[in-house]
Amino acid sequence: MKNMGLNEIREAFLNFFESKEHLRLKSFSLVPENDNSLLLINAGMAPMKAYFTGIKVPPKRRVTTCQKCIRTGDIENVGKTSRHATFFEMLGNFSFGDYFKNEVIPWAWEFITEVLEIPKDKLYVTIYLDDDEAYEIWTNKTDIDPSRIFRLGKEDNFWEIGQGPCGPSSEIHFDKGAGKVETVEEFVEAADEDKIVEFWNLVFTQYNKDENGNYNRLEHPNIDTGMGLERIATIMQEVDNIFEVDTMKSILDEVCRIACVKYVENDNNNTSIRIITDHIRSMTFMISDGILPSNEGRGYVLRRLLRRAARHGRLLGIKDVFLYKLCDKVIENFCGAYPELKEKEDYIKKVIKLEEERFAETIDSGIEILKSYIGEIKQKGKKILDGDKVFKLYDTYGFPYELTQEILQDEGMDIDEDGFNTEMQKQRERARSARKDTNYMGAEDSAVNKISSDIETKFDGYDKYELCGKVKVLIENDKFVNSIEKEGIILTDVTPFYAEMGGQVGDKGLIYNDNFKGEIFDCKKNVSGKVMHFVKVISGTVSLEDKVVLKVNEENRKNICKNHTATHMLQEVLREVLGEHVHQSGSYVDAHRLRFDFTHFSSLTEEEISKIEKSINKEIMKSYEVKTDEMTIEEAKKTGAMALFNNKYKEKVRVVSVGDFSKELCGGTHVNNSGEIGLFKIVSESGVAAGIRRIEAVTGMAVIEYMEAKDKVLKDMSNVLKCSTKDIVERLESQIVELKEKEKELTALKGKLAGSAKDDILKNVKEVKGIKVAVGVLKDVDANALRDLADEIKSKIEEGTVVLGSNNGGKVQFVAMATKNVISKGIHCGKIIKEVAKIAGGGGGGRPDMAQAGGKLPEKLQEAINKSFDIIDELVK
Known part of the structure; x- marks a missing residue:
């Protein structure tokens, strides 16, 4: 058996399946896309649900990935056990209706016995009770000893979640010290005692379970496998737990160095050391994927992990903020596979440091609040603190439950645990109800997401405003129909209409022929990328296969283009004025305004806003040519083009250049020359989350309209104050002085009245x-x-x-x-x-x-x- 590092194992796995004609995909973001059923990606197949259901067409029918995952369901066990973690990586190979058991079983055996060189007498396999097909393949297409194959029931070897795709599975296990087991009972007992551990699960999705509980055979079955990278690394490195794997050990040693403690078996500090080691990995990866600490959703998960780690740092005797320093070790160990960690290093460390400093203040204020609660308890002669108060400290002030308990115990008191758990359950129910209802695969089960994969719409509208097309799909009231008379969704074979994407709103315009006229009031894409025109019928009726003219509102589009190109220029200037830590966090562009969210840690000063405006307007007036080039993602990176590189891009991408000033990956529409933008004016700057600022701005004629409105306000003020506009400030200042004098007189009079x-x-x-x-x-x-x-x-x-x-x-x-x-x-x-x-x-x-x-x-x-x-x-x- 080879002694392989975690990074080496990851690369070996991906290389192996590339040799089997799989497309290697980068890990998807931890933030689910178009999936309301998940808060965070928690499994290798989770980001590819739409490929399995056929809602989206995969880039290739054979895919392999190493997926970043976060699970917090067992957070209380992290650190207490040797195998629980919040962050982990899942190796997987997937077939979307291509190969099946005949291929995947021999490949799995080949990889573990020939690439990893795990001894065959250390391996066991389990299959589903009735899966004779899998048994035949294992025994005929591999050289495994048949006595090492065990049949287990649905609970262990059948994958299903409610209705929908499901199927049997086959798990591969490693013998950590059980020796040869002869019966199913002996196998299960050894597995329960962790003497035999499962490390690779091959799921054979071959059925569709209907509402009556019937298992119907799928015409195109799928393969979904998952192997925990940390778990296989413990096997390959012959260590007892995931915290001793090379990459984890490196981080753990750094925790010990900062805390001036040793990692010794059965030591009281071990739990705290392991919690910090695990949580810092989760934090670093979550922030690199754009998640920021907050009081709800995935931001709350991040905040909880960070504060839990900071709390355990205090238990180890670390008095200063320290978590941001540990990022160096995480990035050092993982940047080879995840280069975005290195690219965002400064930003990740700033977010962690800022949040940890805030928590240090919270701890102090929380202790004061807790002292007041203790005073109330003593006055009442009680010894139990109400659960709702403990929850308020925990939820509102971020004060750890364990710390509350510890301080109370010092006072000879305790917590109303049942009351606290009741409040926690209420919070979980609120969080659950806040998440939208979807089917288990995460996509809304509506007509727009059931459009046939054969339907394609060619977008040909970057330089065209009018095209002739043919109606291919009509949807009304969430049903496929043959004609529309009032309002519905129309799909055509070709369109000049840009569908909402990348922060840019969809185009508006008209769709018509001799017998029909409709207003296109919006244009969007469904989950699989089909272009949908949202139409209100003005006159007549439109039917399937009708030929129609699609005409974009040209003035509306041109105003959108001005705002979109200005957004690119704004990002470049923000990096110049504020620093390289500025990254796009979100954007919105329509015909009236632009909105740009970016990473920054303080509000902008008037001087900074003025400098940004002047710089952008200066560059606009240079009348740069705005051009678009198509190239591969790697070529785009080499040109220095900015992008959200954790996003998934196609093989060919569009790079939009504003002269030599700005260069970004972008699929949106833009002006031909920066001079078309005319003017740029920031109308507001605000904070939207910790470490995220928002700028709203207008361009072109909207700037003139904005300035005219401001000018009118000044003129109205000068009329009311009876002075010229240049004297407004002076007149207001003198009136404020007069008012203050009158207030003093009034206060004195009230004092006399009160005295009498x-x-x-x-x-x-x-x-x-x-x-x-x-x-x-x-x-x-x-x-x-x-x-x-x-x-x-x-x-x-x-x-x-x-x-x-x-x-x-x-x-x-x-x-x-x-x-x-x-x-x-x-x-x-x-x-x-x-x-x-x-x-x-x-x-x-x-x-x-x-x-x-x-x-x-x-x-x-x-x-x-x-x-x-x-x-x-x-x-x-």
């Missing part, structure tokens, strides 16, 4: 059970003045309670204060104010010695204040 009210309130102090009670209703006194007045009255009465209310411009305010010496007698201002405010349609609360509240019913103010006496009477012991 103070004397009246003190004259009318009453006693309730030996406690002085001062109440009063005031007018036009704000919350601050009301609180100051209550404080003054409290100091005068020496032993008692003050309850005041005010109607300040229709807004009701309450305040209650008590001297320290009456609190022991039962006085609690929070309880008083809560009941008082309730009468006036409000609510509030506070401490025993001071509380505030608001109300909505000024007409109930006097009644509410008068109720104070009854409330105090009930409270006093």
Whole structure:
């Protein structure tokens, strides 16, 4: 058996299947495309579901990949066991209706025994109970000892998820120390004890399970195999667990170095070391695929992993932020297979460092909140913290459950675990309901996604606005029809209409013939890339096979082109002004505006915005020729063209160049010359997520319209202020000074009114059970003045309670204060104010010695204040 490194095994596998005429595809992004059923890619076949269902045509019928995967279902076990991980790589070879069992079984045996050179007496195979075909192939087309083949039931060797494609499987296992097993019972027992481990699963998708539970044979069966790269690496390197595999060990050693600890068997630090080692891989790959920390979806998964790793760093005694430093080891070990890690190295490290610094602040504020909860528990004489409070700390403030438990245990307290689990379950249900319902293969089961693969629409609209075509498909109310009279979807054999893609909206225009006229109000592609024209019928009826004229709205298209080319120029300028860390995170281009999301870690200053605008306008005026060249993706990279290189591109790509200024991969439509853009103006800059900024801008005539609107506002202001536009700022500043002076006078007058009210309130102090009670209703006194007045009255009465209310411009305010010496007698201002405010349609609360509240019913103010006496009477012991 060869001793092979993880990267060596990956390459050997992919090379082997390339020799079997498979197309090697790069790993798909961890972010699923057109698949609402998944948060993150969690299996090798997951990104290729559409190929298996026939919704999309695969680039080749034989494919091999090594797919990045994230699974967090067992996150609590990561670090505690030797085999659980959140990030892993899945090796796979796939057949989309090409070869089947006769080919894949001998190939699998050839790879493991001849390429990997695993001893045959260390291998076992399992097949589905009734799969005689697989048994015959294993025994006749390989030299495996038949006694090493075991038949297992549906639970172990049959793959299905509800209705749809399914089939038996055959798993290949490695003997880690069980010795020769003779019976199925012995095999299962050894597998349960991890003495025999499965490392490659060959799935034979040969049936379609219908709604009645019948298994119907597929005309074109598929092959889907999966071999965990880390798991096979443990076998090849003869180590006990995935954390001892060469690439993982390299990261683990760096964790130990930073923490100044040793990785020793049965050591208490092991769990923390393993958690950090695993999680840093997940973080690095997730961020490289465009995921950023947030409070929902996949961003929440990333944030959870990062904070969990940071928390375990603290347990190891690491006081400073450190996770971003570990990225170097991840990138060093994996950049050969995933070059995007190296390309985005600075950006990945910045995101991790920023989030870890925020978490360090969160930890401190979380501890303060937890201390206040502990104080409340002690006051009530309890020893259990409510589960909803623990969940709030965890979910809202990102405070780890384990840390809450640890701090409580130091105080001789514990967590209401059932209550916490209830809240966690509610959150899972919210997350589940937020995910759209789809079938298990992830695509909406609608007519647009059932269009025959034989239907193709040729797009010929880069330099054409009008073409004649033939109607090939008509859809109305999600059904295929022969004609449309009102509204529906039309597919033709050729079109000049650009379908929404790459951030650019679809074209608008007309479709017509002598008997029919319709408005195309949108143009999109379905999951398999079919061009769909969304049409409202203006007159007549359109039928299948009709010849039609398709005419794009030329002015609308040209405005889109201006905004799209300007977006390319904007990205180039942003990198010049802000730095090379700027990468496109998203974009939107229509006829009216452009929107560009990009990676950056602070808001742009006025100076930066001005510099960006001036630079773009300067380049626009140079009237660059905008040209498009077709080339391979590798040729495009060599030219320095910018692209979202984790995206999947066809063999030939379009490279759009704006002179020598900008060069990008792009399938969209553009101007012929940068001078056609005219002008460029940023209308807003904002943050949309941590580390993501958004610029919205306009071009051409829209800039003039924008400036005219601004000019009108200035003219209207000058008319109101009765000054010229150049004097507006000066006039406003002088009026602000005047207003501040008037406010001071008003405050002084209110103070005098409150002062005279103070004397009246003190004259009318009453006693309730030996406690002085001062109440009063005031007018036009704000919350601050009301609180100051209550404080003054409290100091005068020496032993008692003050309850005041005010109607300040229709807004009701309450305040209650008590001297320290009456609190022991039962006085609690929070309880008083809560009941008082309730009468006036409000609510509030506070401490025993001071509380505030608001109300909505000024007409109930006097009644509410008068109720104070009854409330105090009930409270006093």
